[in-house]
Structures are given as C-alpha cells and as structure tokens.
Amino acid sequence: xxxxxxxxxxxxxxxxTSTREMTAPGYRLPPSVAIALPRADVEVGRISIGxxxxxxAERTARARAEIARAVSVYLRHDRVSAAPDxxxxxxxxxxxxxxxxxxxxxxxxxxxxPTKHGRFDWTLGPGVRSVIGAGDHALFxxxxxxxxxxxxxxxxxxGAIGCxxxxxxxxxxxxxxxxxxxxxxxxxxxxWFNVMTGGVGDPATPAGAEALVAKLLGTMRGAK
Amino acid sequence: xxxxxxxxxxxxxxxxxxPGRAVGVAKAAMTVTPDRAWNRNGGLGPGKRAESWTRDxxxxxxxxxxxxxxxxxxxxxxxxxxxxxxxxxxxxxxxxEIAELLERSYRVATGTTLFALDALAPxxxxxxxxxxxxxxxxxxxxxxxxxxxxxxxVVGGRLYLLTYxxxxxxxxxxxxxxxxxxxxxxxxxT
Numbered sequence: 001x002x003x004x005x006x007x008x009x010x011x012x013x014x015x016x017t018s019t020r021e022m023t024a025p026g027y028r029l030p031p032s033v034a035i036a037l038p039r040a041d042v043e044v045g046r047i048s049i050g051x052x053x054x055x056x057a058e059r060t061a062r063a064r065a066e067i068a069r070a071v072s073v074y075l076r077h078d079r080v081s082a083a084p085d086x087x088x089x090x091x092x093x094x095x096x097x098x099x100x101x102x103x104x105x106x107x108x109x110x111x112x113x114p115t116k117h118g119r120f121d122w123t124l125g126p127g128v129r130s131v132i133g134a135g136d137h138a139l140f141x142x143x144x145x146x147x148x149x150x151x152x153x154x155x156x157x158x159g160a161i162g163c164x165x166x167x168x169x170x171x172x173x174x175x176x177x178x179x180x181x182x183x184x185x186x187x188x189x190x191x192w193f194n195v196m197t198g199g200v201g202d203p204a205t206p207a208g209a210e211a212l213v214a215k216l217l218g219t220m221r222g223a224k
Numbered sequence: 225x226x227x228x229x230x231x232x233x234x235x236x237x238x239x240x241x242x243p244g245r246a247v248g249v250a251k252a253a254m255t256v257t258p259d260r261a262w263n264r265n266g267g268l269g270p271g272k273r274a275e276s277w278t279r280d281x282x283x284x285x286x287x288x289x290x291x292x293x294x295x296x297x298x299x300x301x302x303x304x305x306x307x308x309x310x311x312x313x314x315x316x317x318x319x320x321e322i323a324e325l326l327e328r329s330y331r332v333a334t335g336t337t338l339f340a341l342d343a344l345a346p347x348x349x350x351x352x353x354x355x356x357x358x359x360x361x362x363x364x365x366x367x368x369x370x371x372x373x374x375x376x377x378v379v380g381g382r383l384y385l386l387t388y389x390x391x392x393x394x395x396x397x398x399x400x401x402x403x404x405x406x407x408x409x410x411x412x413x414t
Contacts, residue, residue, distance in 0.1 A: 102281030125394025
C-alpha cells in the first residue's frame with residue numbers, strides 16, 4: 001500500500017485520456033533499428049479515496065504479459081530482442097520510473113524547471129548499455145493502472161452532488177498513467193518520450209493492452 | 225529528501241538560480257555562489273528553515289539548505305507529530321549526534337528502514353570547523369537506491385547544513401561536483 005509520486009504526476013497532468021510526446025533535438029528513428037525490450041514495468045490494481053494504491057498481483061501479471069505481446073506485435077517490423085531480466089535491470093526500471101515522473105511533472109506538468117526551458121536532456125546514464133546488452137536503443141515502458149475503489153467512487157458521486165451547491169470535490173474514476181522512453185544505448189539519453197494519462201481499457205485484456213500500446217507508441221517513429 | 229519534499233511542499237514554482245552570482249538561501253541564513261545553473265523551489269521547503277534546489281527534478285538531484293536550526297527545532301516539518309514526532313536538534317550536539325539526528329529524521333519522516341551512514345569526517349564549512357557525512361537510503365515504495373552527502377557546522381548554537389541527494393545510478397556522481405562547488409562557496413550570515 002503506498003502513495004507514489006506518479007499519483008501526483010497523474011493528477012498534475014489531468015484526468016482525460018491524452019498523450020504528450022517529447023523528443024531530443026534531431027531525433028529521427030532509422031527504419032531498421034535494433035530495439036531491446038526490458039520487461040515492462042506494470043502495476044494494475046485499485047486506488048482508495050486517499051490515493052493509496054493497492055496492486056493486484058494476478059491482474060498485474062496478466063497485464064504485463066498482454067502488454068509484452070502487444071508491443072511485440074506493434075514492433076513486428078523492427079529488430080527487437082528481449083533484454084535479460086536481472087536485478088540490475090530492476091534498478092534501472094526504478095530509475096526510469098523516477099526520470100519519467102520528473103519529465104511528466106517538470107516538462108508537461110505545472111511545475112516547469114527554468115533550466116529545462118527549450119531543452120529535453122533527461123538520461124538514464126551510459127551505464128544502461130551494460131545492463132541491456134545488444135541493441136541500438138532500449139524501449140522502457142512503465143504502466144500504472146488503478147481503478148477507484150468503492151469509497152472513491154462514492155466520493156465522486158458526493159462531489160458531483162456538492163457541485164450543485166457550489167462545493168466540488170471530484171477524485172475521479174481512477175489513476176492511469178503510462179510512460180514510454182526510447183533510450184539511445186550509446187549515451188543512455190532518452191531520445192523519445194511519451195506519457196499517457198487516462199485509461200483506454202483494461203490492460204490485463206488483449207484489447208486493452210493493444211489499445212494502450214498503440215496510443216503510447218503511436219508517435220515513436222515521428223508519424224503523427 | 226526528494227520525494228518527501230515533493231509531498232510536503234507540493235509543487236511550488238521554480239526560479240532560475242544562475243551560475244556565478246552570490247545568492248542568499250534558507251531565509252538568507254547563508255550565501256552561496258553556484259558554479260552552474262540550478263532551479264530553486266519557491267514553495268515551502270521541507271522544513272521551516274529549509275530551501276531546496278534541483279537540476280533535473282527533485283527526485284533526481286536535490287540540494288537542500290537548512291539555515292540556522294535552533295536548539296529544540298526539527299530539520300523537517302512534522303509529518304505525524306502525535307504518533308511519530310521528529311527528533312530535535314540540541315545546541316550541544318557533536319557531529320556524530322547530528323549524523324544520527326539526520327538519520328532518525330529520515331526514518332521517522334519517510335518510514336524508511338533502509339538508511340546507512342557510510343562516512344563521517346571533519347571538514348570546514350564557511351571557514352568554521354564542520355563535518356561531512358556520506359550516506360545512502362531507499363524510500364519505501366520508491367525502490368531507487370539513493371546516495372547523499374551532507375556538509376554541516378554548528379555556529380552560535382545553530383545548525384547550518386547542506387544536503388545533496390540523488391539516485392546512486394549515474395545522477396549522484398554526475399552532479400556531486402556541482403554540490404561541492406555550492407558547499408565550498410557557502411558563507412554564513414550570522
């Protein structure tokens with residue numbers, strides 16, 4: 001049970017389903033690039049009225065498998081390979097989550113950093129290459145999909161009623177946020193990044209995972 | 225204390241701190257001259273006498289100034305004063321006791337059980353006989369191993385402290401020189 005920084009990021013970015021991409025200067029993904037795929041960092045579960053998230057292990061495992069399958073299908077024309085699943089990779093997975101949350105808060109959210117104005121230069125550091133192994137790039141994915149529990153839904157209803165008398169408190173229908181970062185393995189720099197807020201279906205189902213992957217990776221090759 | 229700072233202080237506006245210019249910090253208790261640009265969090269700091277700067281985001285590199293913590297005061301704002309009160313600074317504390325104060329403050333404020341002091345040694349700060357401490361910790365639910373370095377001194381019964389924290393992977397080493405440049409430039413406005 002925990003309240004995480006990503007909850008703040010999701011709240012800062014708003015509740016509607018949307019994506020916002022960002023690329024490093026000069027970014028252009030070649031047509032036949034080798035992309036390594038670390039294990040997708042996925043949590044699916046429920047969130048309480050206080051913003052405390054509780055992961056569902058069974059649904060998380062299903063979502064992770066469905067998202068991995070959907071990514072493989074989506075990138076079927078690329079030279080993709082699975083990165084070895086090691087404890088060291090888990091450390092980079094956690095670092096990616098932190099970097100992605102910082103990008104979401106400070107590049108897209110309402111707390112911009114003056115030193116980042118006109119720049120996109122976040123990185124995982126050059127050491128990521130030794131962890132990922134082969135490939136030109138690595139595609140890191142983080143997905144957090146939490147549906148509201150009953151108390152939070154009740155608060156949403158009460159909040160909506162409160163709006164009638166001018167007192168609105170709408171906690172929303174859940175917290176959904178997903179990050180995708182394409183990392184240049186020569187430098188460790190994030191050269192393309194996308195964040196998606198709002199749900200597009202249950203990622204533990206084939207259709208939900210496919211919709212999420214299509215929306216999240218849709219602009220990776222620059223096609224908008 | 226990056227994530228806790230984020231949760232405690234909310235999302236205040238950031239203001240550019242340009243390099244090469246002396247600037248008062250932590251309610252003007254100290255003056256420092258950074259050698260590169262930082263972003264100053266204009267919101268509430270993690271403590272009454274604290275101010276935080278970052279370069280890439282509070283969770284990626286966090287420089288916090290604690291300016292003149294007086295006898296009986298805490299480093300951070302209380303999170304749960306009734307059930308888990310924060311430890312308080314005492315004017316006569318030695319460097320090892322201040323290191324323990326920092327560790328216990330983190331343990332109480334964040335709930336972490338993973339905090340280790342790696343080194344503690346004498347080092348001047350602002351021309352006074354101070355100390356440097358190095359430590360590492362992981363916050364609950366965060367899973368990112370972080371390292372920290374702190375420089376401090378007690379002058380006139382008040383604690384002046386600078387802490388720098390970042391993920392152990394890449395970020396800590398990359399920005400350590402920037403922190404040390406700030407710490408080496410510190411002057412106390414006592």
